[in-house]
Amino acid sequence: QVQLQESGPGLVKPSETLSLTCTVSGGSISKFYWSWIRQSPGKGLEWIGYIHYTGSTDYEPSFKSRVTMSVATPWNQFSLRLSSVTAADTAVYYCARAYSNYMDVWGKGITVTVSS
Amino acid sequence: EIMLTQSPGTLSLSPGERATLSCRASQSVSSAFLAWYQLKPGQAPRLLIFGTSTRATGIPDRFTGSGSGTDFTLTISRLEPEDFAVYYCQQYGSSPLISFGPGTTVDVK
Secondary structure (H helix, E strand, O other): OOEEEEEOOOEEOOOOOEEEEEEEEOOOOOOOEEEEEEEOOOOOEEEEEEEEOOOOEEEOHHHOOOEEEEEEHHHOEEEEEEOOOOHHHOEEEEEEEEOOOOEEEEOOOEEEEEOO | OOOEEEEOOEEEEOOOOOEEEEEEEOOOOOHHHEEEEEEOOOOOOEEEEEOOOEEOOOOOOOEEEEEEOOEEEEEEOOOOHHHOOEEEEEEEOOOOOEEEOOOEEEEEO
16 A cells, blocks of 8 residues: 655754655555645644646645745655745645545654754 | 634544534535545544545545535544544635645544
8 A cells, every 4th residue: 555754854944945755655656646734833734735746736825935846756756845944834744645636645744843 | 715614623522422523615615625634643644535425445434524515514423432633624626726624623521
């Protein structure tokens, strides 16, 4: 069965770029959309955006100026880059597989703290 | 922009009781584009329902989704100990393309 695993630094300095990777195992990345979602402390889920395996993207408007997503098909991975981070970007970041309109498989999440 | 609200914020119930969770949209949402998720600390979020009423793979039939237009409901017929969690509804199709409600916590009374 398909499993997703987030990886990347758990601590990022303010104004720097947060970079995370999601590795897909048990299935091919060459179908579906691949999403990033986050949950800030004490808050609900927030969709950041998704990337189709072909490389087309759709980002939540409030992130659009700071976010880049990419897909690396040979390695069954996709990535998130979020620039100019502040403390407000401290959150648990999840990657998920999406059927465009819903997300059926999620990773367990990775905690990222923005602090100097 | 479609806003989702969920009520109640917290539902305190005992195992075996029925849970009724509400999700209301500020504008009409296509029935095809409303989903529900379950979140527990330290675990991967779990898709329960998509297309308003279709249970995801492996989801027990005590979970039922219903509704249309702006009002949607997730019902858990008899709460099992593992059902105490936070539940989110999610819509697709309007800017933002995907958005979540604020969540309902189901905790033990």
